[in-house]
Amino acid sequence: MISTQAWADAQRLWDFQQMGHEPRPCSVAIGLGSHDLGVADTTAELYHRGMAPVIVFTGATSRTTRERMPRGEAEHYRERAIELGVPTSAIIVEPDARNTGENLRFSRALLEARGIPVSSALLVSKPYEERRAYATACEVWPEVEWVSASTPMCFAQYVDSLQDVHLVVDMLVGAQQRLEVYPRQGFMIEQPIPDDVAVAYERLKAAGFTSRLVAEEAR
Template identity: 50%
Template sequence: MPSTYPDSIQCDVETLWRYHRVDDELREVDVAVGLGSHDPGVPVYAAQLYHRGLFPLVVFTGANAPTTVERFPEGEAVHFRRIAMDNGVPDDAILMEPRATNTVENIHFTRDVLSAHGMKPRSVLLISRPYQQRRAREIAKRHWPEVDIVCTGAQQDLDTYVASINDPRRVVDMLVGDTQRLDLQGKSGEIAPQEIPQDVRDAFERLAQAGYTSRLIR
């Protein structure tokens, strides 16, 4: 782990990181959806997969959140599109959805954009920050049930990912926040009820008690 982490939390951060990754087997799909976030690795990875021929079109979705407004002042989708084009994805292979402020809106508004272009995909590849995968997949399954969902994130280990973000505290805060949201959304019916293993719950509690709480819903 980077030196900015206390050694005492390393195991707990790794536990949450492993739990939230899905990393479905990749295959060709009708369209990809790059979910907005603070992570510029999402459009870079999307570009890599586009060049592998896995999809002909990618939709980048996202406005701004408190965690992204400084990094992407024009909105997540706008900046992700630029990054993807800088990595060789042609403009006509990209659509943008610039309004969504959460993952549920990412899915609903992306469906609207595709429908407005006369597209009803049967299969979709969700590309997210690596530890957003589990929650993104569950939301898509609930709110886009007619579509075959595949989910992936950049193939990096935790240390490499943290170095790429250059903000270790943010990564831990986001992991803790995503764990809480997965649990709450399962209980509210927004997604299917979630069976969260006890070791994940214990790691979440310890990290929250250690003060990694900026992304918790109060």
């Protein structure tokens, strides 16, 4: 359990991460690798709705996915999407990326190598990282019109899905920190941060939700 104040602050960060984009048909859907197979589920659903003719799943492994996804995040996403009825021919696997910037750069290179023109893209991420993913994509590939997407669920539902509220809040705090740090390092475009979001973030840090923070000089 966490305090009522911490829950309210985490809810504020969650709400800020949501971009509020309405999915629409795009040139491609890019599913960003992570521990969350819900990204693959949502990308497959968008494909079946006719929102993209081709999917790129991108991601190697990380310390949080190495055991659960030994063949790599992108490959496990591909297998999941095929289980959900997406044809193999519609899926491109990018197996090497280890951060969001690489997800976008490596996916771009694969699409260009295959001669697939991209003017717009559905960017499918975990719900608490929509804004972070969007800001990175706009920096790395500014020529594309980005439409953010994630599994539609509220903060409480996501906590229930992971059964670890402290981990979810830690991840929210980490995502928020990157919105502040990474623009200064050239990794993403700047996002105006409302005062109440900044206050919520500082309060959660002071309360000890810091396991997903990065050193400001690190990528």
